[in-house]
Amino acid sequence: MLKxxxxxxxxxxxxxxxxxxxxxxxxxxxxxxxxxxxxxxLLFQLSEFNRYPMRSSDRLNTLELLRETIxxxxxxxxxxxxxxxxxxxxxxMTVFAGIVQLWQVLVLGYQRCLQAYISGDKQLADVGALLCxxxxxxxxxxxxxxxxxxxxxxxxxxxxxxxxxxxTESNGxxxxxxxxxxxxxxxxxSCESIYVKTLLACYARPAELSRFNxxxxxxxxxxxxxxxxxxxxxxxxxxxxxxLAIDLASTHGLLPSxxxxxxxxxxxxxxxxLSKLLRVKTILMQQGQTPKHLKLGDxxxxxxxxxxxxYLHQCWCENRNARSGDRHExxxxxxxxxxxENIYANLSGKSFTQSGTHSAKQTESFGKSPINAIxxxxxxxxxxxxxxxxxxxxxxxxxxxxxxxxxxxLSFNQLIAFQPVDETTSILGATEWVMGISKWVNVTxxxxxxxxxxxxxxxxxxxxxxxxxxxxxxxxxLLLHEVPTLKxxxxxxxxxxxxxxxxxxxxxxxxxxxxxxxxxxxxxxxIDFERVSFKLYQHSEDS
Numbered sequence: 001m002l003k004x005x006x007x008x009x010x011x012x013x014x015x016x017x018x019x020x021x022x023x024x025x026x027x028x029x030x031x032x033x034x035x036x037x038x039x040x041x042l043l044f045q046l047s048e049f050n051r052y053p054m055r056s057s058d059r060l061n062t063l064e065l066l067r068e069t070i071x072x073x074x075x076x077x078x079x080x081x082x083x084x085x086x087x088x089x090x091x092x093m094t095v096f097a098g099i100v101q102l103w104q105v106l107v108l109g110y111q112r113c114l115q116a117y118i119s120g121d122k123q124l125a126d127v128g129a130l131l132c133x134x135x136x137x138x139x140x141x142x143x144x145x146x147x148x149x150x151x152x153x154x155x156x157x158x159x160x161x162x163x164x165x166x167x168t169e170s171n172g173x174x175x176x177x178x179x180x181x182x183x184x185x186x187x188x189x190s191c192e193s194i195y196v197k198t199l200l201a202c203y204a205r206p207a208e209l210s211r212f213n214x215x216x217x218x219x220x221x222x223x224x225x226x227x228x229x230x231x232x233x234x235x236x237x238x239x240x241x242x243x244l245a246i247d248l249a250s251t252h253g254l255l256p257s258x259x260x261x262x263x264x265x266x267x268x269x270x271x272x273x274l275s276k277l278l279r280v281k282t283i284l285m286q287q288g289q290t291p292k293h294l295k296l297g298d299x300x301x302x303x304x305x306x307x308x309x310x311y312l313h314q315c316w317c318e319n320r321n322a323r324s325g326d327r328h329e330x331x332x333x334x335x336x337x338x339x340x341e342n343i344y345a346n347l348s349g350k351s352f353t354q355s356g357t358h359s360a361k362q363t364e365s366f367g368k369s370p371i372n373a374i375x376x377x378x379x380x381x382x383x384x385x386x387x388x389x390x391x392x393x394x395x396x397x398x399x400x401x402x403x404x405x406x407x408x409x410l411s412f413n414q415l416i417a418f419q420p421v422d423e424t425t426s427i428l429g430a431t432e433w434v435m436g437i438s439k440w441v442n443v444t445x446x447x448x449x450x451x452x453x454x455x456x457x458x459x460x461x462x463x464x465x466x467x468x469x470x471x472x473x474x475x476x477x478l479l480l481h482e483v484p485t486l487k488x489x490x491x492x493x494x495x496x497x498x499x500x501x502x503x504x505x506x507x508x509x510x511x512x513x514x515x516x517x518x519x520x521x522x523x524x525x526x527i528d529f530e531r532v533s534f535k536l537y538q539h540s541e542d543s
Contacts, residue, residue, distance in 0.1 A: 002114075003163070009051055009053035013051035015045050015049040019054075019058050019061075020062050026045070027069055032072070035073065038073055039102065042102060043105060046102070046105050046109065047105050055123070060131070063109045067182060071182060074099055082210070083211075086443055087409060087443050088151075096149050103142040104138075107134075107142070128171070130179070132191045133180070133194055136164055137198075139160060139161050140161060140202075142157065143158065143198070144201055147206050155251035155252065156251060159250070161198070163248070165248065168192075174191045188226075189226060192230055196225040197221045197225040200221055200225065200254070203253060204315045208432075216305075217312075224277065228270075229269075229270070230267045230269060231269070234268040241318070242271065243257040243268040243271055244271060245267070246266070246267050271316055275313060279313065282313075285306050290302065332420055332421065333390070333420070334420045334421060335388075335418065336387075338408060338417075340478070340495055340529060343460075344478065346385070347426060354474060386407045387404070388402050389403055391450075397455055398429070401449075401450045402450070405446065411431070411527050412527065413430050414430065414431045415529040416431060416453065427460070428493065430454050430526050431451045431454075432451070457480065457486055460481075461478065461509055462477075462479075463507050463508060463509035464476060464507070465494070465506070475498070479512070480492070489533065492519075492531070492532050494529065494530050496525065496526075496528055498530075499519060499522055500519065501519060503518070504518055516536070517536055518536075518537045519534050520532065
């Protein structure tokens with residue numbers, strides 16, 4: 001039997017609306033131009049409404065009336081959280097917590113109606129599938145919001161979602177058509193389709209996606225999820241996209257089918273049809289067809305669509321979410337810094353100053369600077385070094401957990417450098433968010449930041465670079481030396497915005513001296529750095 005976490009209603013509850021008529025009047029006077037108070041009013045009044053004892057059919061009708069306004073306010077309010085580094089600051093956390101809470105309060109309202117349906121309320125006899133659909137939809141959005149913002153959540157949220165879908169399946173409601181007039185792309189869905197949409201959206205690494213791509217994902221999955229089935233068994237062929245698996249008794253989302261043991265509670269999503277759909281649309285656009293003609297929307301370019309379709313195929317069909325290389329558990333501390341200037345200072349032993357100035361403030365290199373509890377150099381006010389713990393590592397990447405709840409804020413694909421305590425070499429890398437077996441974890445429930453690091457190949461060396469076209473202005477840069485075993489040539493790390501193919505420059509370091517170089521091509525680009533190739537332009541000079 002489905003267990004719903006419901007508290008008793010309260011005769012003392014006094015919401016501003018108690019039926020659809022009074023709700024319509026209240027919504028008409030709600031000022032949506034000022035989001036924060038509008039959101040607060042919706043949250044308070046809906047919470048009060050959920051406590052108010054009333055007929056379940058009236059409750060359902062009122063909730064259905066509120067959906068459009070709540071959806072609009074939630075979507076608009078969430079814009080304040082896009083592309084924010086982690087951890088969120090106090091005002092951002094207030095927004096995040098409010099958004100999650102409003103989804104959960106909306107779920108609670110529908111759960112009251114669902115409980116009445118389960119108890120045999122005749123007025124709700126024909127809307128069981130609709131009630132489950134709404135509970136699945138808004139429970140899924142609460143989970144998705146955590147994943148998109150990068151915050152750990154109670155794993156029981158996954159279990160409640162799976163338990164609800166299991167209820168629909170066992171009662172023959174999972175494939176019953178449900179009207180959803182707010183979904184302009186697919187106004188008819190089912191509990192199965194909204195469940196599939198939630199699972200696939202959460203498996204697409206939403207913390208890495210832009211707002212524009214999230215909107216594309218929502219629209220595309222609204223259509224595609226209606227053709228995807230949740231099966232009790234699967235067949236697979238070598239070379240084809242492997243199914244994804246979900247355990248209805250678990251507290252996690254989708255997993256590759258080869259990583260699970262079959263049981264009665266296991267369900268599977270065949271990915272071959274989706275893989276074919278993604279590849280065909282990609283090929284047709286490469287041949288000149290437009291996104292609009294392929295039902296991918298009319299507000300994106302063919303290149304944007306091709307890039308995003310390729311990304312989704314990697315996530316869903318190529319097991320991009322699996323860790324690269326064999327990882328082994330390690331437990332040791334490391335010192336970490338971010339921002340190119342800070343990394344330069346810790347590699348070179350001094351902070352960067354423009355040529356000709358002599359006011360440089362010396363900062364010690366990794367392992368030598370006195371560090372306080374939050375990794376702040378006592379010689380300056382900038383938090384240069386932070387103490388982290390290495391949790392596991394492989395050749396290509398490392399997972400780190402910050403020991404303290406305070407420190408700098410980090411974004412996805414940001415340049416960092418870390419050096420394990422008692423070692424002498426530093427490793428450059430780019431941040432990536434972590435996917436464990438159960439969920440993405442960026443900020444834990446205790447407030448600690450956890451990151452994955454994609455290591456950049458080559459030993460790092462600090463240098464200064466002067467662009468020939470901007471003579472007299474030099475800037476910090478980093479050199480990644482050649483790695484013969486990986487057949488990786490040397491490359492440069494520059495600040496974003498300074499790379500141009502064929503641009504001439506002069507680089508200077510204590511180790512390599514002065515060299516004239518010509519920039520080649522961009523190897524990879526992060527939020528605050530660009531890794532580029534180069535070649536010597538003329539013979540080295542003495543420093």
